Amino acid sequence: MFSSFMTNAWISGTIVAVLAGAVGFFVVLRGASFPAHAIPNGAFAGAAGANLVGLNPLVGLVSFAVAAALGIGATSRRTRNDVATALSLVLMLALGAAFLTLSTEYEPAINALLFGEILGVSRSEIVPVVVLGVVCVVALVALFRPLVFTSVAPELAEARGVNATLIETVFLVVLALSTALTVPVVGALLTFSLMIGPPAAARLLSSRPSRAIALSIALALVTVWLSIAASYTFNLPIGFFVGTLGAVLFLGARLWGALRARSLRRAVL
Amino acid sequence: MALAHMDVAGSELLRVEKVDVSIDGREILNDVNFRIDHGEFTGLIGANGSGKTTLFRVILGLQTPQRGEVTVHGEPLQRSNRSLGYVPQKVLFDPDMPIRARDLVALGIDGNRYGLTRRTRANHLAVDEMLFAVDAQEFADRKVGGLSGGEQQRVLIAHALVSRPELLLLDEPLANLDPGSVAEIIALLHKVATQQHVAIFLSAHEMNPLLPVMDRVVYVANGRVASGTTDEVVRPDVLSALYGHHVDVLRVHGRVLVVAGQDSDESSSVADHPELVVE
Numbered sequence: 001m002f003s004s005f006m007t008n009a010w011i012s013g014t015i016v017a018v019l020a021g022a023v024g025f026f027v028v029l030r031g032a033s034f035p036a037h038a039i040p041n042g043a044f045a046g047a048a049g050a051n052l053v054g055l056n057p058l059v060g061l062v063s064f065a066v067a068a069a070l071g072i073g074a075t076s077r078r079t080r081n082d083v084a085t086a087l088s089l090v091l092m093l094a095l096g097a098a099f100l101t102l103s104t105e106y107e108p109a110i111n112a113l114l115f116g117e118i119l120g121v122s123r124s125e126i127v128p129v130v131v132l133g134v135v136c137v138v139a140l141v142a143l144f145r146p147l148v149f150t151s152v153a154p155e156l157a158e159a160r161g162v163n164a165t166l167i168e169t170v171f172l173v174v175l176a177l178s179t180a181l182t183v184p185v186v187g188a189l190l191t192f193s194l195m196i197g198p199p200a201a202a203r204l205l206s207s208r209p210s211r212a213i214a215l216s217i218a219l220a221l222v223t224v225w226l227s228i229a230a231s232y233t234f235n236l237p238i239g240f241f242v243g244t245l246g247a248v249l250f251l252g253a254r255l256w257g258a259l260r261a262r263s264l265r266r267a268v269l
Numbered sequence: 270m271a272l273a274h275m276d277v278a279g280s281e282l283l284r285v286e287k288v289d290v291s292i293d294g295r296e297i298l299n300d301v302n303f304r305i306d307h308g309e310f311t312g313l314i315g316a317n318g319s320g321k322t323t324l325f326r327v328i329l330g331l332q333t334p335q336r337g338e339v340t341v342h343g344e345p346l347q348r349s350n351r352s353l354g355y356v357p358q359k360v361l362f363d364p365d366m367p368i369r370a371r372d373l374v375a376l377g378i379d380g381n382r383y384g385l386t387r388r389t390r391a392n393h394l395a396v397d398e399m400l401f402a403v404d405a406q407e408f409a410d411r412k413v414g415g416l417s418g419g420e421q422q423r424v425l426i427a428h429a430l431v432s433r434p435e436l437l438l439l440d441e442p443l444a445n446l447d448p449g450s451v452a453e454i455i456a457l458l459h460k461v462a463t464q465q466h467v468a469i470f471l472s473a474h475e476m477n478p479l480l481p482v483m484d485r486v487v488y489v490a491n492g493r494v495a496s497g498t499t500d501e502v503v504r505p506d507v508l509s510a511l512y513g514h515h516v517d518v519l520r521v522h523g524r525v526l527v528v529a530g531q532d533s534d535e536s537s538s539v540a541d542h543p544e545l546v547v548e
Contacts, residue, residue: 029366142383149380152368156428159329159355160381203367207412210386212367 006232008121013224015133016185017194019178021202021220022140024195025213026171028203029151034082035072035172037192038089039179042068044188045096046180047113052103057113058128061183065176068092073169115237116187118228125184132177139174147171148209186224190239197246198223201253219249281343282307282352282436282468283328288337290323296492297323301337303487303496305436305468310459312479313472315489321472322358324489325438328470329355341436354429354467358440362414362421370416370424371396371409377428399427402461419450423457430465437462439471443478451478458482476503477524503527 002010027036046064047057068088075084100110111117140147149157150164158164182191198219199212206212227241283305290298297320305311315321326332328339330346339346341353354377362368374396379387400409403423408416413424422442429437439458443451459482462469473479476486480499487496488503490511495502502508503525508516512529519526 031363141385144385145376145380145382148368148386149376152362152366152373152376153360155357155360156355156376156425157380158331159353159357160377160432161330162381203365206367207369207410208372209367 006119006228008123008126009118009228010225011126012121012129012181012185013118013228014221015129016178016182017220017224018217019133019136020182020191020194020224021198021217022213023136023175023178024199024220025202025216026140026147026151027175027195028199029148030171032175033192033196034085035069036175036179036195038072038085038092039065039068039172039176040183040188040191041089041096042092043176043180043183043191044113045092045099047183047188048096048099048103048110051109052099057184058125058180061180062132062177064092065180065183066173069172069176070169073172077165111237112187113183114187114189114239116185116190116239116242118185118231118238121185129181132181136174136178136181139170143167143170143174185238186242187237187239190243193239193243193246194220194223197243197249201249204250204253204257223249280307281305282309282341283470284340284343285324285328286337286340288324288327288334288339290320290327290332290334292323292332298327298334299492301492301494303494305470305485307435308462308466308468309484310462310469310479310482311471311485311487312476312483313470313487313489314474314476314479315472316474319489320492321489322440325355325440325472328438329353351432352435354432354434354437356422356425356429356437356439356442358442358444360421360425364412364414366412366414368413369410370405370413370420371400373413373424374399374427374431377431395431396427399431400424402430402464403427403457418445419454422446422454426458426461430461430467433465434467436468436470439469441472441474443473443475455479455482480523480525499525 024036027033043061043065046060046062048060049064050057050060071088072081072085075087146157146162146167149160150162150167154164178195179191182194186194199216201219202212202216206215223242223245226245227238230236230241231238281304285301285303288298288301289296301324313321313324323332327334328346375386375392378392378395397406400406403426405420405423405427408420408424413421416424426437426439426442437458442454442458446454455478458469458471461467471479476483476499483499485497486499486502487494488508488511490508491513493511495507495511503518505516505518508518508527514529517528519528
């Protein structure tokens, strides 16, 4: 499990977990779960397209994810956000369906894109993951305060002169880039679960933003590390473990919250 | 600096001049003129839908008027003006959101700047001072989404005041509060305004609770305004001219009842003054 050919799996899994935990915190805070579900599907279509024309899949992932994010951002200014997201989602899925039918790619590669395949990460694939990961983290640090402010109370942020549209657009691009990095590892269908499960659990367990985001990253790391180990041991797709663990974390946090509230009530009585 | 203007009560702080606003072809405000002076408590009175929120958005620079301008200290308005604090009508907070009341107040200091949150001693003290001023220390460490409407109102006021504005805009802060909380919030605002040397511009559809504290009134109807002291504005001739038809003003037991006739539009009818029906 810790042999040299697994080293890249651990490195890229760790980067992806840190990113998903941090970006996911804002996804949950802003109620942007639907875009976080739609963008990986766009990214999937991009990877399929890149395969078809013989490009590096990461190029397709990044360009389609960013296009989906900007499309959602631009249309949601004119129409309802969920409608704009749904339209982007179906357009991307339609393209993905066409690309897959046209391509001669054999089934396991497509499966890997949909459900994740961490064991096959090569050294040359690691470098762009590290670079894009650093770009995303720097962007999140730079935007931290206005991002929290516009997530908590957009009308207050705008009154203080925050350009909410700009913050939203940059955030969607960061979400798209992190998605593009996460899809090859966790799979297009379940990337969303890594961005929702750990942060949703973290926000139930903490009452301040800085702690919640740290906890979200920690939970995402535990999820990914356990999933890599389990995927290696049981020879099942990593997406299966990430998705299941995400749901378990959230339910556990809910249960913990309920028990704590009950013991607090007892203490008061 | 706010302190520079501290003791110049009676001098001009904000001026709204010849402002017209139409949204999607519908005229909302028409030739609106008034001024607000340092340290004054001004009520923005009008029925629901009369354009009060739009007027606030113009003052905050979030809505560009078709004509006219807003000046602060005689200078044209800028976005992110630190002289203005704002408490919107309703802010929806998710109860699970990991933001304590004190975190929301801290966002009022520097939430608009880039970079990570800075935990300086000065910021911490400023937040504590504001939480104390609005009597919110007790729930300062609880999640803001789990607080009651009245508690959230106090936290929002602390948030708006922590940047030391010279003018605090409050959009219908008394709506959805029970009568006891209404009196409490008004007393709190009056106290805070005096202590922090901040002028208050508060919108409401009911002026009676404000009569004891209001220095001036800006009365909106039909997209136009009349402004001055209550005695200057709340008179049958002034309000009749504003509404465009005959309006009676009754003063009973220290309360003012504005009775617009039957032929008025619904928004300015007796229904806005429930005490008339009750008593």
